[in-house]
Amino acid sequence: MKRALVLLFVLTLALAAADVTGKWVLDVTLSAGSGSPTFTFQQKGEKLTGRYSGTLGEADVTGTVKSDDIQFQFTVKGDLGELTAKYTGKVTGDTMKGKADYGSALGNGTFEGKRQK
Secondary structure, three states: OHHHHHHHHHHHHHHHOOOOOEEEEEEEEEOOEEEOOEEEEEEEOOEEEEEEEEOOEEEEEEEEEEOOEEEEEEEEEEOOEEEEEEEEEEEEOOEEEEEEEOHHHHOEEEEEEEEOO
16 A cells, blocks of 8 residues: 555656656847747656757757756857856746856846747
């Protein structure tokens, strides 16, 4: 009986975890300006991979989703040298929002996004 309850609890947590698989457009506001990059995510369990496409070019994305907490990052090389952008936030259904850190080159800010249908 105890084992069944533990299994039920674990399954409930797994079902409650956000699934961000798909295409998202994020509105990002940084101290250096704003933009609306596109992210295409693939999620397997807590592991997140995908692709960034925006003003800085294109790059692979890695991260995690734990319950409704999301974190992901990408690195690009360009006129500003190598730049790593890090996002942390919360997912609620087909929306997400949180903080974006583009380092000293572009600064910190916020993001809000929606999954594209």
